[in-house]
Amino acid sequence: MADSIDGGMSQQRWERTHTYIDHLFSDDADRWSREHEASLDAGLPAISVGATVGRWLTLLTAVCRDGGSKLVVEVGTLGGASALALAGGLAADGKLITIEANPDHVEFARAAIQRSGETRIDVRQGEGLTLLPELVEELGQGSCDLLFLDAIKTEYPGYLDAGLPLLRSGGLIVADNVLGAGDGWIPDSIDDEPSRVAIDQFNRRVSDHPRLQGTILPMRQGLLVARVL
Ligand SMILES: C[S@@+](CC[C@H](N)C(=O)[O-])C[C@H]1O[C@@H](n2cnc3c(N)ncnc32)[C@H](O)[C@@H]1O
Secondary structure, three states: OOOOHHHOOOHHHHHHHHHHHHHHHOOOHHHHHHHHHHHHHOOOOOOOOOHHHHHHHHHHHHHOOOOOEEEEEEEOOOOOHHHHHHHOOEEEEEEEEEEEOOHHHHHHHHHHHHHHOOOOEEEEEOOHHHHHHHHHHHHOOOOEEEEEEOOOHHHHHHHHHHHHHHEEEEEEEEEEOOOEEOOEEOOOOOOOOHHHHHHHHHHHHHHHOOOEEEEEEOOOOOEEEEEEO
């Protein structure tokens, strides 16, 4: 007999829910698992977005401009899994610039992206807080359709300040891990853990910002989506 829906979202139901969604809506599950295995073999940490968040990234990139996004910026490439998901929603002549601080991750991501045949992704090596202001200079204010944040959690408030000028009106900020950080769940307790403090500050600043309208999708560790007014 099926469980009653009155019990709410237990841990087991949460896991079954994600398995169900992944099964139904991840038509590229083989690619995800191949790339995941390859990144683990290369010694990269298992902290990539999974197929469910990946599908959201593709959809958000696709719907945020008619015909798909023209320009997307990501902070935190790792092995390129989320970059490839974002690229799935680009316009044919669109472009994604993804920023990664760790040179080993840059090398792996460039090779994985080349293997995939995707040619619209430019992996830049450097720190998000340094390269975002340089991108504002290079690309211009309001040039970008979507900014995806997934690097160091204590820097999320700084990425917001540095990256917001890149976004056009109607563009989207998307940020991963905005409910869980370190080994704790933010709505349970923030305590003094620096990444939870910074992410809570980031969430509150997005929520209070007069030019942003957003919410958090409570999937995996939480995906924040906010539109620039
Ligand atoms: C959670 S992983 C990114 C996962 C990736 N978005 C995905 O889902 O496939 C975070 C990445 O940010 C990188 N990183 C850490 N500090 C950074 C910084 N200051 N600027 C840019 N990247 C940074 C790490 O080396 C790591 O590869």
